[in-house]
Amino acid sequence: MNFPKIASLKTADAFQSRLNEIGAPMPFDETVEAGAGSTLWQPIDSGAGVIGNRWTILPMEGWDGEADGTPTDLTRRRWRNFGLSGAGLIWGGEAVAVRHDGRANPNQLMLNDATASSIESLREELVGEHVKAFGSDDGLVVGLQLTHSGRYARPNDKKRLEPRIAYRHPVLDPRAGVTDDGAILSDDDLDRLVDDFIAAAVLAQKIGYAFIDVKHCHGYLGHELLSGFDRPGKYGGDFEGRTRFLRNVVAGVRAAAPGLAIGVRLSVFDYSPYKPGPDGDGVPEVAGAYPYAFGGDGQGGIDLTEPSKFLSLLKELGIRLVCTTCGSPYYNPHIQRPAAFPPSDGYQPPEDPLAGVARQIDATAKLKSEHPDLVIVGSGYTYLQDWLPNVGQAAVRSGMVDSIGLGRMVLSYPDLPADVFAGKSLVRKRVCRTFSECTTAPRNGIVSGCYPLDPFYKERPEREQVLAITKGK
Numbered sequence: 001m002n003f004p005k006i007a008s009l010k011t012a013d014a015f016q017s018r019l020n021e022i023g024a025p026m027p028f029d030e031t032v033e034a035g036a037g038s039t040l041w042q043p044i045d046s047g048a049g050v051i052g053n054r055w056t057i058l059p060m061e062g063w064d065g066e067a068d069g070t071p072t073d074l075t076r077r078r079w080r081n082f083g084l085s086g087a088g089l090i091w092g093g094e095a096v097a098v099r100h101d102g103r104a105n106p107n108q109l110m111l112n113d114a115t116a117s118s119i120e121s122l123r124e125e126l127v128g129e130h131v132k133a134f135g136s137d138d139g140l141v142v143g144l145q146l147t148h149s150g151r152y153a154r155p156n157d158k159k160r161l162e163p164r165i166a167y168r169h170p171v172l173d174p175r176a177g178v179t180d181d182g183a184i185l186s187d188d189d190l191d192r193l194v195d196d197f198i199a200a201a202v203l204a205q206k207i208g209y210a211f212i213d214v215k216h217c218h219g220y221l222g223h224e225l226l227s228g229f230d231r232p233g234k235y236g237g238d239f240e241g242r243t244r245f246l247r248n249v250v251a252g253v254r255a256a257a258p259g260l261a262i263g264v265r266l267s268v269f270d271y272s273p274y275k276p277g278p279d280g281d282g283v284p285e286v287a288g289a290y291p292y293a294f295g296g297d298g299q300g301g302i303d304l305t306e307p308s309k310f311l312s313l314l315k316e317l318g319i320r321l322v323c324t325t326c327g328s329p330y331y332n333p334h335i336q337r338p339a340a341f342p343p344s345d346g347y348q349p350p351e352d353p354l355a356g357v358a359r360q361i362d363a364t365a366k367l368k369s370e371h372p373d374l375v376i377v378g379s380g381y382t383y384l385q386d387w388l389p390n391v392g393q394a395a396v397r398s399g400m401v402d403s404i405g406l407g408r409m410v411l412s413y414p415d416l417p418a419d420v421f422a423g424k425s426l427v428r429k430r431v432c433r434t435f436s437e438c439t440t441a442p443r444n445g446i447v448s449g450c451y452p453l454d455p456f457y458k459e460r461p462e463r464e465q466v467l468a469i470t471k472g473k
Ligand SMILES: Cc1cc2nc3c(=O)[nH]c(=O)nc-3n(C[C@H](O)[C@H](O)[C@H](O)COP(=O)(O)O)c2cc1C
Pocket: 058, 059, 060, 061, 062, 094, 095, 145, 217, 218, 265, 325, 336, 337, 338, 379, 380, 381, 382, 383, 405, 406, 407, 408, 409, 438, 439, 448
């Protein structure tokens, strides 16, 4: 599909006319405020400590840990960049597996007794960089994202999926090579996994993290369980069954790690898996009725009734920190991380990516209006590029969200929040243009990073390989 690139929408009028043209309304402030007292520099109490401003660094892994689950220099560099961004909230750093069979790749970080001190030093390096840049760590809150990759586990070989699934799925099973029920995690398996989450949470608290995120997004296990409508047994079926995993983890963490705050990153809606259509543009693989979407209306659209009920449950469980996202980067990346250029295993955008950004902003605002007492971080803003601060500020100012999450943008331009605070114009050559190479690289077994714009990755030997893959697709 043809759509104007953001860099060509040079004025606020041009940007807003495009939004009107495609029916994707978004809040927008003509002027971005700077300095202490500005909209994006208001503190907020999160239950995990006071967060000094309204910028959040979203979790982003780099496929660059050691085989034993400890970080490498590349991991440490990324976390230091998170620290110098100026963002007050670090939502989890990156997905960290609670055990080996739940790793999304053989280089994913893993938290256990043997790795804990190295994951502690990751946090310390991040905080150190923040203090170097801003003089103190007041207002900095750092959490750790805990995960089991479920259907997308590749613990032993980058090229080999070893799925552990919640239920059989007619479209995703063939994609993952699942041909029988052997891949399904039994109720006993899930009971043991709950224990592994609790053990990891205890370690996270011990090594200084202010909260853990019990990951429930992007098609990984926590998220998949939420759509296990037909799964028999205690971890499936009705809302109570589908949320039992979360409730058991939370109860165990409360008992074993008292005082540790908990957050949840949630895919608040989902669509059918997509595939390239005849002209390369993405089309839903299941057109019409699609009963496997948490936050879906059963017909391929969105219904936030259950996600809203889920947020009510979080409140009952004493959880205040929520990060909204949607879908999955594996089966419908255009809704999850709107981009001008698809990753190598994706499809051409079936809509102007601005529509994808607007969809996430709108869903988040609806949930925020129903749950004003939760601290809600939004995602998917990077595609806004030069206009990100204008939209982010307006969304926070109008109470549609509490904090603006930055994903890809922080890979190309880590100190964007600091530049906004200082009242500087954005440095155009550092603004992420959503080339998707940070997704293409790991899909092809290569470490992730911003190969097009980050001078450090531009120099790395893998760059030629990534370029060749991108050109060949
Ligand atoms: C390279 C890469 C790695 C990511 N890793 C994670 C992860 O470990 N955990 C997670 O919840 N989301 C992960 N995400 C998703 C981002 O947190 C974010 O939701 C997404 O990029 C959309 O936000 P953006 O538009 O600011 O990029 C990753 C995204 C990218 C591009």
